Amino acid sequence: MMVLEIVMIQMKNTDKKIAIISNHKPQSEEVCRALKQKLRQNNFILTSKNPDVVISVGGDGMLLSAFHKYEDQLDRVRFVGVHTGHLGFYTDYRDFEIDKLVDNLKLDTGAQVSYPILNVKIILGNGEVKTMRALNEATIKRTDRTMVVDLIINHVHFERFRGDGISVSTPTGSTAYNKSLGGAVLHPTIEALQVAEVASLNNRVYRTLGSSIIVPKKDKIELVPARSDQHTISIDNRTLNLKDVVRIEYQIDQHKIHFLASPSHTSFWNRVKDAFIGEADK
Missing domain, CATH: 3.40.50.10330 (Probable inorganic polyphosphate/atp-NAD kinase; domain 1)
Known part of the structure; x- marks a missing residue:
């Protein structure tokens, strides 16, 4: 219980x-x-x-x-x-x-009732690092062509993703965009993150897991774009358009949100x- x-x-x-x-x-x-x-x-x-x-x-x-x-x-x-x-x-x-x-x-x-949140670290080619927090999710997409990124989980190269984008959500955000992508609903006290694909390409040439992935608190999620073109990154209700994204790191943040x-x-x-x-x- x-x-x-x-x-x-x-x-x-x-x-x-x-x-x-x-x-x-x-x-x-x-x-x-x-x-x-x-x-x-x-x-x-x-x-x-x-x-x-x-x-x-x-x-x-x-x-x-x-x-x-x-x-x-x-x-x-x-x-x-x-x-x-x-x-x-x-x-x-x-x-x-x-x-x-x-x-x-x-x-x-x-x-207070406390729920985990997401820490997002964006590393750019010029050495700039943007660190942000999300209550629901962080999503990366390409608007002009298929996005190609390497998905690394706990230092293991898991797959090369091709498709429209990838969403990483908190348990609280599992009922938001993640659910519309076919992801699982997680109770918000579970300290885990969820990776969900946005319209992945799956055929005889390109393959991905095709289902959402639940990642425990101790594991870091990394996305490494194969191209240095512009990407659109959404952090909850905020949107960034960034060029030359080298890597994005996702982890459970050390802080939590507290509700009355x-x-x-x-x-x-x-x-x-x-x-x-x-x-x-x-």
């Missing part, structure tokens, strides 16, 4: 600093205004600098934006999402549940069921 990693840190409301990030849709802005008012009435400190809790109002994209805004403070900040649209995978509260959120924050003792653990923190399997299956017809 798997046990969530939960850490308890005692904290008073008057000491708790909260940041709120919202998209610009009218419904989200209305929820944001109401939430700020209720938090102030309950003596919470609203600030964007060094918060203890970050609340994203909108959808999953907003939570990704919140994660990247505070990714240099992951050891001290906890996240919680308020959804104002369709079903959100990273959200524990709907737009009509802000009173419930405030009540849970008043009762909060600092409990409260009575409303939805079970991962309930999230999967609600997002992809729904209620069965009776």
Whole structure:
């Protein structure tokens, strides 16, 4: 039986600093205004600098934006999402549940649920190194021709890939782009990465494994492009167009993302069921 990693840190409301990030849709802005008012009435400190809790109002994209805004403070900040649209995978509260959120924050003792994230290191031909983090996945593609890269896992040359691209996802991101590529759904407490192919070429001349690969925490994944042309690299909701990519390294990051653990923190399997299956017809 798997046990969530939960850490308890005692904290008073008057000491708790909260940041709120919202998209610009009218419904989200209305929820944001109401939430700020209720938090102030309950003596919470609203600030964007060094918060203890970050609340994203909108959808999953907003939570990704919140994660990247505070990714240099992951050891001290906890996240919680308020959804104002369709079903959100990273959200524990709907737009009509802000009173419930405030009540849970008043009762909060600092409990957190922690999930692994992805560290991506991009080495360029001029010696420049770009290091980034992803909550969901990092994908590399070519837009003008077939991409050819060598896939190396734990220093073992695994295959030469030819196709549209390769996605490396976290367990949390296994239900995002990875799932649409035919990858497996992993519980987010499993510290592993998943490699999924994007439209690989498989014929009598070129062969790849053809299925997603689950890689344990201790193993490093490397992609080495066979050509030094331009590649498009997506890190969650950010996109880079880079020339002369020598190598990309993927590993489980030493930091994790921490979500606010409260009575409303939805079970991962309930999230999967609600997002992809729904209620069965009776």
